[in-house]
Amino acid sequence: MIFNGSPRKKGNTVTLVAEFTRALREAGTEFEVINLNQLNINPCQFCNWCVNNNALSCVQKDDMNDIYPKLLDAERIVLATPIFWFNVSAQLKLFIDRLYALHGDKGYAFTKKKFANILVYGDTNPDSSGVNNAIGSLNDMIKYMNSEIIGTVHARYETWSNLPEAV
Ligand SMILES: Cc1cc2nc3c(=O)[nH]c(=O)nc-3n(C[C@H](O)[C@H](O)[C@H](O)COP(=O)(O)O)c2cc1C
Secondary structure, three states: OEEEOOOOOOOHHHHHHHHHHHHHHHOOOOOOEEEHHHOOOOOOOOOOHHHHOOOOOOOOOOOHHHHHHHHHHOOEEEEEEEOEOOEOOHHHHHHHHHHHHHEEOOEEOOOOOEEEEEEEEOOOOHHHHOHHHHHHHHHHHHHHOOOEEEEEEEEEOOOHHHOOOOO
8 A cells, every 4th residue: 555645646756656656566566556635534533432442443434434444454555755844744644643543452453564655855955854854753653553664765856947737
């Protein structure tokens, strides 16, 4: 499962995701890309319905309900995001907050899922881009979910004047 947190259909995040999926296709690996920006995902309300009911889903009826079973089934999960204001995009953060619903009565529902992260930014210097904040957040979050990161790639788009058009 690949979750794309960029709003741009022809942006740099998508370019890297497309390169990744090309390799997956060549390897004969089954995958699905979910463009978070196109979904209706509400913020977590911290009502605790999910935990109190051991639901592994959310009381809010939105597009996350289709995603929870897919996440539980997925062998590997890729999170792709541009850096927006020194961290992951809001699209990805909304999705991350809703992962709270996968707390079961025996702890977090994942056991040793494998994650990979794809991040892009505009700053010429990765150290001031905020990418390290995003990588730190994703590390903490993935560790909390009893899971591990098997790879992280981050890159800067080279030519600002040549940025693809937003959609
Ligand atoms: C709202 C907004 C905030 C941004 N914040 C940062 C930032 O904090 N650090 C950075 O290096 N680039 C920042 N950028 C630049 C984007 O990370 C960069 O252009 C990236 O390639 C966008 O991804 P996309 O091509 O998939 O849309 C920001 C762009 C936008 C629109």
